[in-house]
Amino acid sequence: MSGHGTPIPMTSQKCGPLKGTANVPGDKSISHRALILGAMAVGETKITGLLEGQDVLDTGRAMQALGAEVVRHGAGEWSVHGVGVGGFREPEQVIDCGNSGTGVRLIMGAVATHGFATTFTGDASLNKRPMGRVTDPLALFGAQAVGRSGERLPLTLVGTDTPTPVEYATPVPSAQVKSAVLLAGINAPGKTVVVEKEATRDHTERMLRGFGAEVVVEEVAEGHKITLTGQPELTPQEVAVPRDPSSAAFPVCAALIVEGSEILVPGVSQNTTRNGLYTTLVEMGADITFENPREEGGEPVADLRVRHSQLKGIEVPPERAASMIDEYPILSVVAAFAEGKTVMTGVKELRVKECDRIDAMARGLEACGVTVDETEDSMTVHGCGPDGVAGGATCATFIDHRIAMSFLVCGMASQEPISVDDGSPIATSFPVFEKLMRGLGAQISSQGD
Numbered sequence: 001m002s003g004h005g006t007p008i009p010m011t012s013q014k015c016g017p018l019k020g021t022a023n024v025p026g027d028k029s030i031s032h033r034a035l036i037l038g039a040m041a042v043g044e045t046k047i048t049g050l051l052e053g054q055d056v057l058d059t060g061r062a063m064q065a066l067g068a069e070v071v072r073h074g075a076g077e078w079s080v081h082g083v084g085v086g087g088f089r090e091p092e093q094v095i096d097c098g099n100s101g102t103g104v105r106l107i108m109g110a111v112a113t114h115g116f117a118t119t120f121t122g123d124a125s126l127n128k129r130p131m132g133r134v135t136d137p138l139a140l141f142g143a144q145a146v147g148r149s150g151e152r153l154p155l156t157l158v159g160t161d162t163p164t165p166v167e168y169a170t171p172v173p174s175a176q177v178k179s180a181v182l183l184a185g186i187n188a189p190g191k192t193v194v195v196e197k198e199a200t201r202d203h204t205e206r207m208l209r210g211f212g213a214e215v216v217v218e219e220v221a222e223g224h225k226i227t228l229t230g231q232p233e234l235t236p237q238e239v240a241v242p243r244d245p246s247s248a249a250f251p252v253c254a255a256l257i258v259e260g261s262e263i264l265v266p267g268v269s270q271n272t273t274r275n276g277l278y279t280t281l282v283e284m285g286a287d288i289t290f291e292n293p294r295e296e297g298g299e300p301v302a303d304l305r306v307r308h309s310q311l312k313g314i315e316v317p318p319e320r321a322a323s324m325i326d327e328y329p330i331l332s333v334v335a336a337f338a339e340g341k342t343v344m345t346g347v348k349e350l351r352v353k354e355c356d357r358i359d360a361m362a363r364g365l366e367a368c369g370v371t372v373d374e375t376e377d378s379m380t381v382h383g384c385g386p387d388g389v390a391g392g393a394t395c396a397t398f399i400d401h402r403i404a405m406s407f408l409v410c411g412m413a414s415q416e417p418i419s420v421d422d423g424s425p426i427a428t429s430f431p432v433f434e435k436l437m438r439g440l441g442a443q444i445s446s447q448g449d
Ligand code: S3P
Pocket: 028, 029, 030, 102, 173, 174, 175, 176, 177, 179, 201, 325, 326, 349
């Protein structure tokens, strides 16, 4: 079964101004999808800028186990020789998705409409996360799942080779659930329909179109309706993965709270299903200029010039949650350095991420001297002002990369250093985090440095 490596304690301390350019790695969501759709097309898909984080590498290995050929040619340069729609073969071994909820849920969708069984597992974090949200709609196609209690991994999904197309309204705002249904729908005859109340990240829809599938998106009374025509011929593509706005959030937020900082973060997505954090930061008073707007890898992007700013607490509207769901941990750090309170509502999905992110941030921030109120669905951070966060604590990261990076950023501007018990999960999404942040002037050290 998947393990989780030796913990790597890390420490971050107050530093001088952050300066320079932060070239963050490729988008994690888009990287997973490029490998999976590449594996479902006939012929060679070429990918540049692929995120070489552990989560994505695990998805690449899974595609190989299902019969595709996945080859690395150089840094971020990969090719996938796909097997065509309906062409996956039964894997010989258990598919281990490590820490990745996106990996496992999307792959479950992709295999659900193939007539064989696949067993999935992951690390201690992933094996606690709910899979019923994906296996329920996949059952409508005819796939059957048997997992541990609460539909948790390890889990075996027996796919069907006589799928019926499905019309499904997602009960939670989740791009993973939407994508799992669409990926299953690729190998189902007829039209598969997903309706979501609030629009979640739309990379699957965009990339499906790019590979030649027919995808129609409409605004209807119930929300956002996506219709996919099944069993298309997917044509291999050249996919240029844009940079990850969720990774960009860490240097951006660090520059906002470290006095005297000014940095440039090129190529940050302005896709409205991903950019809620940036809207929120501007409302808090952040000095961010959006330069050189353009398109990269099919996504609207801009270069962000970010300067240290005096920030004020705000109420983040709940309807914005889906567009910044991965950014609440780092936003709660920024909120700690603002004047006044920041209220985040409609965020209960944070409780089922790599860890319970509301709880993890509240406990860690409290240990650093910040007052946090939480309810099942909300988190309120009482700002301490630019110099008011005490720090001086060791925060638990619960095998969660974003919790680890958030507290390391917090330590860059707190009075006393902040340590994390385990920074090793950072490698799942942002393997060059420490190097990149040090290059800007951060003082981060890992055990063993
Ligand atoms: C993702 C969707 C989100 C997000 C995750 C990536 C994706 O999860 O938190 O990091 O690539 O589809 P949910 O679908 O659970 O909201």
